[in-house]
Amino acid sequence: MTAIPLKKIDDYRWELPIGYVPGMRVPGRVYADEQLLADIMKDESLKQVANAATLPGIIGASLAMPDIHYGYGLPIGGVLATDVSDGIISPGATGYDINCGVRLIRTNLTRQDLPLETLKTLVAALFAKIPTGVGSHGKIKLSAAESRKVLTEGAAWAVKKGYGQDADLEHSEAGGCLEGADSELVSDRAHERGAGQLGTLGSGNHFLEIQYVDEIYNSDAAKVLGLAENQITVMIHTGSRGLGHQICTDYLGMMGQALTKYKIELPDRQLACAPFKSKEGQQYLAAMRAAANFAWANRQCLMYWAFEVFLMTLNISPKALGFNLIYDLAHNIVKIEKHQVEGKTRELVVHRKGATRAFPSGHDEVPAAYKSIGQPVLIPGDMGRCSYVLMGTQAALEETFGSTCHGAGRVLSRHQAIKQAKGRSIYRELEDKGIIIKTAGRETLAEEMPEAYKDVSQVVEVVHQAGISGKVARLRPLGVIKG
DNA sequence: ATGTCC
Numbered sequence: 427m428t429a430i431p432l433k434k435i436d437d438y439r440w441e442l443p444i445g446y447v448p449g450m451r452v453p454g455r456v457y458a459d460e461q462l463l464a465d466i467m468k469d470e471s472l473k474q475v476a477n478a479a480t481l482p483g484i485i486g487a488s489l490a491m492p493d494i495h496y497g498y499g500l501p502i503g504g505v506l507a508t509d510v511s512d513g514i515i516s517p518g519a520t521g522y523d524i525n526c527g528v529r530l531i532r533t534n535l536t537r538q539d540l541p542l543e544t545l546k547t548l549v550a551a552l553f554a555k556i557p558t559g560v561g562s563h564g565k566i567k568l569s570a571a572e573s574r575k576v577l578t579e580g581a582a583w584a585v586k587k588g589y590g591q592d593a594d595l596e597h598s599e600a601g602g603c604l605e606g607a608d609s610e611l612v613s614d615r616a617h618e619r620g621a622g623q624l625g626t627l628g629s630g631n632h633f634l635e636i637q638y639v640d641e642i643y644n645s646d647a648a649k650v651l652g653l654a655e656n657q658i659t660v661m662i663h664t665g666s667r668g669l670g671h672q673i674c675t676d677y678l679g680m681m682g683q684a685l686t687k688y689k690i691e692l693p694d695r696q697l698a699c700a701p702f703k704s705k706e707g708q709q710y711l712a713a714m715r716a717a718a719n720f721a722w723a724n725r726q727c728l729m730y731w732a733f734e735v736f737l738m739t740l741n742i743s744p745k746a747l748g749f750n751l752i753y754d755l756a757h758n759i760v761k762i763e764k765h766q767v768e769g770k771t772r773e774l775v776v777h778r779k780g781a782t783r784a785f786p787s788g789h790d791e792v793p794a795a796y797k798s799i800g801q802p803v804l805i806p807g808d809m810g811r812c813s814y815v816l817m818g819t820q821a822a823l824e825e826t827f828g829s830t831c832h833g834a835g836r837v838l839s840r841h842q843a844i845k846q847a848k849g850r851s852i853y854r855e856l857e858d859k860g861i862i863i864k865t866a867g868r869e870t871l872a873e874e875m876p877e878a879y880k881d882v883s884q885v886v887e888v889v890h891q892a893g894i895s896g897k898v899a900r901l902r903p904l905g906v907i908k909g
Numbered sequence: 910a911t912g913t914c915c
Contacts, residue, residue, distance in 0.1 A: 498910095523910040561912045619912075630910055671911045758910090840913095 430472055432456070432463070438892040442488075447476035447693055454479055455487040457831075457892050462492050462884060465837055471501035477693045478506050482701070483513020485767055485774060489826055491781050492888040493835030493880065498522065499696035502780035505829045508702065510762065510773045514690070515707045516699035517681055517714070519777040521758035522674045524714055525721035526632075526665030527599075528755055528804040529729060530815065532651070533736070534748035535658035537638045540904065542860075544740070545636070549862045549905040551735045552634060556728060557626040558909040559866035561668070564625035566727065573617050576624065577609040580719035581754070584726035590733075590751075594726060596793055598754040599783065599801075600761075602722040608712035612669075613676050620669030620720055625727035629866070629909030631833075631874060632664040633806075634732060636905040637813065643897040647799045647817055651752050653899050660736075660749075661813060661901070662728050663806050665758065670717035677710045702775050711760065718759055725754055752815075753793075753802040757782045757832040765827055776827050784818035784830040784895045792818070803895050807834050807882030809863060809874060809908070810856055813901045814886045821893040830895040831886070834879035847872035865908040874908060 433441040435455075440463065442454030454475040458466060466472065471494050478500050479488035485507045494503030499518030506519050540548065557564050568576060576583045581595055581602025595602045609617075627634060639657045642648045653659070666673075681698035684690070684706045690699065700706035733749045740747070761776045761783070785792050787800040796802060803816035811834075822828050838846065852875045856863050865871045889895045 502910095521910075526910070560910090628910075629913090632910080665910070668911065675911090 430467060438888050442472060442476055447473065447480065449480040449693065450476055452479050452484050452487050454490065456490040457888055457894065458492045459888055462880065462888065465880060466494055469496040471496045474499065474501045475504060477697060478504060478519065480693055481506065481508065481514050481516070481697065481699065482690060483508035485509055489829065491831040492885045493780065493831045493833055495835050497779065499694060500777070500779050503831065503835060504779050505781045505826060506777040507774045507827045510702050510775055513702050513775055514699035515702045515710055515760060515775050516697055516777065517674050517677045517710060518696045518698060519779055520714060520760050521779045522671050523665040523758050524670035524674060525718035525756045526758040527721060527725065528757065528806055529662040529725045530752045530804050531660040531729060532653060532748065532750050532752050533658045533660065534746060536656045537658065540658060545905050546862055548636065548735070548739050549864050549907060551739045552732060553864040553907045555731050555735050556634060556907060558907060560629040560909060562626045562628070562909065563622040566624045568621045568624060570617065573621055574609040576723045577612060577716035577719050578607050579603055580722040581726040584723045584730070589727050589730035594751045597751045597795070598722065599756055602726065602754065604715040604718050606712055607715035607719050609716050611709050611713040612673060612716050616669050616672035616676060619672050620667065623667040623669065624720070624724055625731065626667060627664050627728065627907070627909055628667050629870060633809065633906050633908045634728065635661045635903050637661055637901040637903055639899055640812065640902040641900040643899065647898045650796060650799050651802060651815065651898065652750070653815065659901055660732055661804070661806060662725050664724060664728065666717040666721035667724065669720050673713050673717045677713060680706055681710070714760055718756060722754065753804060755782060755804055763827070774827065778829055780832045781829045782832045783828055784822040785828045786818050786820040786823050803830055805831060805833055805882060805886055808876045808879040809903055809906045810859065810861065810876030811882060814882065814897065815899040815901065816886065816889070816895040817898055819893055819895055822895060826894050830889045834882035834885060836878055837880050838878040840873040843875055843878040844869060844872045846877065847875055861903050862905045863908070870908055
């Protein structure tokens with residue numbers, strides 16, 4: 427095996443020099459400590475970081491967050507920015523689950539309000555109400571006309587239908603809707619797959635979790651977000667389901683042909699792309715935005731049903747419950763953003779694939795309520811350990827196009843995890859730690875067991891120490907439903 | 910992630 431020529435910049439930054447892969451236009455830059463780096467070097471993800479550095483119009487560096495692992499084309503945990511004038515846009519660098527993302531909800535409850543029996547009842551009720559599992563269908567069956575509205579209006583569609591309130595939209599990245607979505611550029615098959623899946627959780631690492639605030643690192647920021655120790659929160663992690671997956675598949679096909687048409691040479695066809703300004707590039711952008719809007723509507727519906735379950739199960743008033751959205755963000759998406767590049771403002775095509783936007787205080791796109799502290803960054807961990815709330819920083823804006831990590835990142839493949847879980851009861855192991863789980867299938871529980879993931883605390887420590895986000899609070903799981 | 914192989 428050839429050694430990877432990584433150059434240490436400091437304890438948390440590593441450079442992958444131009445030349446590691448032929449045709450690199452910029453270096454790669456990896457955010458990691460030595461221990462995480464050892465895991466990262468076990469798979470081919472650094473090669474994928476280098477491959478992305480060959481893409482036309484790439485700006486700065488091909489970036490990798492500490493939770494990177496091997497993915498389709500670009501690693502999960504990769505950030506790729508290109509210039510709108512001469513750069514490309516790539517579905518493989520965005521990911522199959524378009525606008526996979528996280529939503530965090532605060533409540534007025536504390537841990538004491540949820541003794542074990544109440545918690546069990548709540549988890550069972552959530553599992554009964556919210557469809558989970560691969561291919562699951564929800565209670566909303568969208569007509570063709572309604573489907574088009576969802577794809578252009580996003581979370582606002584759900585709020586208009588009564589699933590939530592206007593304040594939810596203000597507390598969401600992009601207000602829960604990207605302008606410029608075009609439902610006409612979404613295939614019939616994608617529409618069909620999405621029609622029955624609005625308000626469903628899905629499978630894999632997607633979850634709905636009841637948590638409590640276990641530790642506060644920044645009390646001023648926590649106060650602005652409405653978080654205090656022992657408070658109950660709810661986190662929802664899901665995306666655009668079969669609809670986004672189908673859109674990615676459809677456009678990967680189109681981009682494969684675009685490579686020939688636009689004479690783009692790549693080290694890996696999984697990075698298939700088209701010039702941003704080309705017809706193909708613009709069509710993918712508009713379809714990708716439609717999928718992103720579906721995902722925002724999806725998380726909005728799920729939040730509303732969770733709200734109903736809490737009200738019914740605990741038999742309290744909405745006011746007493748105080749079920750308010752703190753923030754909702756995308757961690758698989760392409761955004762057109764203005765950034766400073768060598769002292770000049772340039773418009774960039776920012777691909778974040780398993781990476782979270784982390785804009786600083788004062789930034790235009792941070793909700794008014796959080797302007798003083800910066801954009802909330804939500805980092806889901808595995809179901810046995812913890813999740814984090816961070817905030818965006820100026821350093822992130824300057825170094826990583828305003829980006830940070832997105833989660834723990836797998837260390838065991840699904841297959842390896844199933845093998846290691848043989849003969850064990852993961853359910854019991856978690857219950858012994860006070861965590862109540864309900865999943866559609868035993869296999870998901872094994873695939874998603876805590877040891878299948880890196881320690882999210884270590885990942886978060888890297889981005890905190892590197893300064894590309896700041897720790898605000900740690901959340902511990904109490905009850906989880908999964909697909 | 911994903912009607913985990915149209």
